[in-house]
Amino acid sequence: MPRVSAVSADDAEESRYGDAGRVAAAGLSLAPFRGLRYDPQQVSSLAAVTSPPYDVVDADGRLRLETGDPHNVVRLILPRPQPTPESGYRHAAYLLAAWQRKGVLTADPDPALYVYEQRTPAENGTAGTLQRGLIGALAVSGAQAGVVLPHEDVMPRPVADRVGLMRTTKANLEPILLTYRGDGSAADVIERAAEGPPLLTTTTSDGTTHRLWAVTDPGDQAVVSKDLSTCRALIADGHHRWAMYLRLQREHRYLAQSPWDRGLVLLVDTARYPLRVRAIHRVLLQLPVKQALSALDDSWTVSDAGGGTLDSALAALEAAKDAGLNAFVITGDGRFRLVTGPDAATLDAAVPADRPEEYRRLDATVLHSVLLDRVWKVPDNPDHIGYLHDAAAAVREAEQIGGTAVLLHPVAEGVVRRLAEQGVTMPRKSTSFGPKPATGLVLRSLLLG
Structure with a gap:
């Protein structure tokens, strides 16, 4: 339910x-x-x-x-x-x-x-x-x-x-x-x-x-x-x-x-x-980028977010979302990677099928239920995850501490409202109005x- x-x-x-x-x-x-x-x-x-x-x-x-x-x-x-x-x-x-x-x-x-x-x-x-x-x-x-x-x-x-x-x-x-x-x-x-x-x-x-x-x-x-x-x-x-x-x-x-x-x-x-409506980005304070990437299996696709700049990375993220993909930009070591996925079997194992499909396909749902909980095993507490509203600030913090910044694309207001009307709550810090x-x-x- x-x-x-x-x-x-x-x-x-x-x-x-x-x-x-x-x-x-x-x-x-x-x-x-x-x-x-x-x-x-x-x-x-x-x-x-x-x-x-x-x-x-x-x-x-x-x-x-x-x-x-x-x-x-x-x-x-x-x-x-x-x-x-x-x-x-x-x-x-x-x-x-x-x-x-x-x-x-x-x-x-x-x-x-x-x-x-x-x-x-x-x-x-x-x-x-x-x-x-x-x-x-x-x-x-x-x-x-x-x-x-x-x-x-x-x-x-x-x-x-x-x-x-x-x-x-x-x-x-x-x-x-x-x-x-x-x-x-x-x-x-x-x-x-x-x-x-x-x-x-x-x-x-x-x-x-x-x-x-x-x-x-x-x-x-x-x-x-x-x-x-x-x-x-x-x-x-x-x-x-x-x-x-x-x-x-x-x-x-x-x-x-x-x-x-x-x-x-x-x-x-x-x-x-x-x-x-803007995204809220995550900084994984104790997870280096190299370790985050090495933990991804074949259910994920990793590619360079072309151009090597934050603007080009965010443009690549937007294009992936327009194509209907769950997508994230992973950075913190001076490079930007576009990560898309997971496959259907991985999603089904992590998120119950009786949840609304819009909820199951939220980037925040995939990030927390699949990547953070199952792949990276990062606890959702202030010692392990920082939440930043500004993408550039998230990148700077990750680079300064040797952690991983996970950049997200914003959720449409219509999606937020439809889920709320069904009594469905999204993972915390999913949106910034x-x-x-x-x-x-x-x-x-x-x-x-």
Whole structure:
């Protein structure tokens, strides 16, 4: 049987959905909240206090963010290592409270839904993108867990880490990214709000311009509520944080009208603003390239990814995928090899035939179920596998440590959604949706209601 995500299994209910992404009964419930935001007069700049999501910040990036401004939100989402994880969480809670006392972070006077816009610059010959969505407090209890569709597995350790941080700080420090398909009325509210003066405008170091508006009118909020009430959402980014929301809601289910019943999200209607889907690459930290290649048997085909450059290797990877092959680029020793396979017998032995064929043929499925588990016998833990969103960074790390970089081709969003609708979860870190929301533009304190 297809794997049902452990995140939503406790709240699973019979499917009531059609392919259009609408639900027959209660769907998404997005509530306004009093956002906690930086006072621009108290920080060097708004851009200097933002951060990418916690799970894409590496050690060098964290240091740059910390030194850029002493109030950068990275100090909250990734507190510096302390004698115990719990003391790190307490330090983050202390900073959060201290910054509020000093007026560095201030609460908006009225509950609002927030329209959030990102404009990304052109890169590599492609046009920039415009994305707009709604930030609010999404219900996670009861049926709501059934209308939010995870598509990736989660690992216990990162979930426990996020749970500890939120439990101690009593705050949603960064929104998770969800996609949905609405009837257009919520989008109309978004577009009208974006015609007015924003609460804030800032441009981050990657060239992305961010703007934020508050929707406080009860009539506009009612329009949004009606539209979303018949929708379900796909988790694009933030599976471990969604699992955190669910676990903490269950911990506090004895409370009536509990702020733990909701979690901070950014909802993007992809009918109007399609997201980009990129691959997440692997670095096998303790497996040299020579050993990785020598372990491959006749069920695999290995060839040079012509041209000898990363761009040519990625082009060869794309061509292999267009031909319908499972394909990977293996590198780390200065050369790029295209690896395709396996044969049908090898796949059948590793992945049960009763799984959906789209799942069985995912590159991530083949990589984890066949190559990592059976051929290379690499455990899926941080001591053995690193996950990087940038191919060049993955290549550099593999070359520096003598490991193996495995480069993947991105999965189409349609495949992700179809599998999620069947209750099938992909191996973790199978996709990278974007652009991701910047962390630090608006926070949600549970102490504010």
